[in-house]
Amino acid sequence: MRGSAHHLIGKKTGILMLLPSLVLIGTFLVFPAIWVLYMGMTNETLTGIRAANPQFVGLQNFVRIFKDRFFYNALKISLLFVFGSAIVGQAGLGMTLSVITYRKSKKFRSFVQAVVILAWIIPEVVVAYLWVAFLDKDFGTLNNVLHWLGFEKINWFYDYPVLSIILFNTWRGTAFSMLLFSAALETIPPSYLEAADVMNVSPWRKFKDIILPNIKSYIFTDLILITLWTFNVFSPYLLTHGGPSFKTELLPIYIYRNAFRYFKIGYGSAISAVVLGINLALALVYLRLSGRGARK
Amino acid sequence: MAWIEFDHVTKRFEEVVAVNDVSFSVEKGEFFTLLGPSGCGKSTTLRLIAGLEIPTEGRVFIAGKDVTFIPPGQRNVAMVFQNYALYPHMTVYQNIAYPLTVRKVDRKEIDQRVKYVAENLQIHSLLQRYPMEISGGQQQRVALARAIIQTPNAFLLDEPLSNLDAKLRIEARSFLKHLHMELGTTVVYVTHDQAEAMALSSRIAVMDSGNIRQIGTPKEIYDSPADTFVAGFIGNPPMNLLEVEIIGYRVKLEDQLLEVPELVEKLLKPVDGKVTMGIRPEHVKIADRGELKGTVYVVEPLGAEIIITVKLGNQFLKVLTFEEMNISPGDVIGLNLNREKILLFDERGIRIEKRAE
Numbered sequence: 001m002r003g004s005a006h007h008l009i010g011k012k013t014g015i016l017m018l019l020p021s022l023v024l025i026g027t028f029l030v031f032p033a034i035w036v037l038y039m040g041m042t043n044e045t046l047t048g049i050r051a052a053n054p055q056f057v058g059l060q061n062f063v064r065i066f067k068d069r070f071f072y073n074a075l076k077i078s079l080l081f082v083f084g085s086a087i088v089g090q091a092g093l094g095m096t097l098s099v100i101t102y103r104k105s106k107k108f109r110s111f112v113q114a115v116v117i118l119a120w121i122i123p124e125v126v127v128a129y130l131w132v133a134f135l136d137k138d139f140g141t142l143n144n145v146l147h148w149l150g151f152e153k154i155n156w157f158y159d160y161p162v163l164s165i166i167l168f169n170t171w172r173g174t175a176f177s178m179l180l181f182s183a184a185l186e187t188i189p190p191s192y193l194e195a196a197d198v199m200n201v202s203p204w205r206k207f208k209d210i211i212l213p214n215i216k217s218y219i220f221t222d223l224i225l226i227t228l229w230t231f232n233v234f235s236p237y238l239l240t241h242g243g244p245s246f247k248t249e250l251l252p253i254y255i256y257r258n259a260f261r262y263f264k265i266g267y268g269s270a271i272s273a274v275v276l277g278i279n280l281a282l283a284l285v286y287l288r289l290s291g292r293g294a295r296k
Numbered sequence: 297m298a299w300i301e302f303d304h305v306t307k308r309f310e311e312v313v314a315v316n317d318v319s320f321s322v323e324k325g326e327f328f329t330l331l332g333p334s335g336c337g338k339s340t341t342l343r344l345i346a347g348l349e350i351p352t353e354g355r356v357f358i359a360g361k362d363v364t365f366i367p368p369g370q371r372n373v374a375m376v377f378q379n380y381a382l383y384p385h386m387t388v389y390q391n392i393a394y395p396l397t398v399r400k401v402d403r404k405e406i407d408q409r410v411k412y413v414a415e416n417l418q419i420h421s422l423l424q425r426y427p428m429e430i431s432g433g434q435q436q437r438v439a440l441a442r443a444i445i446q447t448p449n450a451f452l453l454d455e456p457l458s459n460l461d462a463k464l465r466i467e468a469r470s471f472l473k474h475l476h477m478e479l480g481t482t483v484v485y486v487t488h489d490q491a492e493a494m495a496l497s498s499r500i501a502v503m504d505s506g507n508i509r510q511i512g513t514p515k516e517i518y519d520s521p522a523d524t525f526v527a528g529f530i531g532n533p534p535m536n537l538l539e540v541e542i543i544g545y546r547v548k549l550e551d552q553l554l555e556v557p558e559l560v561e562k563l564l565k566p567v568d569g570k571v572t573m574g575i576r577p578e579h580v581k582i583a584d585r586g587e588l589k590g591t592v593y594v595v596e597p598l599g600a601e602i603i604i605t606v607k608l609g610n611q612f613l614k615v616l617t618f619e620e621m622n623i624s625p626g627d628v629i630g631l632n633l634n635r636e637k638i639l640l641f642d643e644r645g646i647r648i649e650k651r652a653e
Binding site for chain 2: 192197198209210214
């Protein structure tokens, strides 16, 4: 793949063809990111005098963030949320499902995929409502079932708020990982596993020795994507509004609270810039790991 | 009892019958080849032996044991796949050692055996490389080494030479044959290349659309093909198959007549009317006063031999000769057929048997 573009088209033509997308990326991604960084150095608010005439305050906002215990709370919950719902939940469950359906009949695989994708194609707000209806203390489906089975009703959003949003996001996002892993598994030549079948290799060793090394790069790609997405996901707000008492206040919700509930646009922008930095760092870590994981 | 036995095995995939009521047995130490065009069911047959497919009907036996429903890993066979199925993330050493590694064989013993096998197959200098870094022929040897190290009841080879270029293929073929002589292990070999089958096998099963057409030694298959399919599949160029008419003691080919009293007398059943006559290209001789006359259509010199296609009315006849000849397209030449070698096939394409002498 390396260098093939140089042979196919000239450098000038290449740049020319890249130009439209570069302009779009510049306008809608790079510029806002820089703008957020700039706003983070002002004391701009949503209303009042400072909305019209924001002042440049340098790194004041950033210094404040690192003294703000709510920032550390949000960071901690976000990391827990990413680990629980993205890495363990979506990737783990997605991998399990794709391996279970791998080399099985097409009908079975299509059925499982259809069910899982259903969770993915339903609009976000509807999904949130479904989960409220499912986990509600008094009228929720789950509690009704538990009650019918003779268990105590549980106030899920109050007693297990983080677990609730982790389950919600796992359910919501597993389809992506499962589809990606299923597609990755299809790239393994069937003879690799048939050879292993004939050699009497156990299912676990087949997974560890043959499947995993052959889809490693797909796994890293998946992990980068879902980590970043989950880090920036806002929809748990629809379930818990960040509560009770900030127990589910993820970073995006924390930003939202500061920027749009407390009207502190400048401060909110500064937090956004920090989150941007965290995302960048995470992406770099994954890229480094996957680069090292690849065969020399 | 036979070493590997198929007892009326049928394999259906939904509506397609891949293997249709096939029975055969392979003796211990034999080099048994399943030969046929693509889609004839030969690979499915091999996979049925390996246990990668389970028969819809019938039974499979290996080493005297009914293995019909036994999973592949417990049949103690080793398979070499067409694409070799070497694991790209493992070194050659790890690949060869893998069957023993998963059996939790002692590390020292693995090391000894890997080195011994690698030495034998002349790949010991490649042990630390990755499969992508070695040539196709070397990859094939690694795949063979991985099979040999398992000391199986039988080797199942699925078109192992077809990914090699022509020159390497001939070399690998001799190598395989030598290897089989050395190891003495039973081999079931799948190929669509009749030359490979002829060169390697103790016996060949010719398959077509899920059925076995004939089982026999290469010589039997070559000299007395059971039907026109086998006759037309084996040999390069394959046997000439001509539409003729038997009239009394004569064969009528287009508008020429050929006296064949001995042939007609020897046939096990009386034949009259339209049949197919088969004669191998090397059993036709070009002679000035030949009994048949034809027009030269194409001359193909292949170095040692020459293939001459002759037109007889509306039919073509290929002649294989090793003599240098000064003929060119358009020439009218005479042909003599070796009467002993003429075969006749009935209207269904089945060979009409002759009395043994």
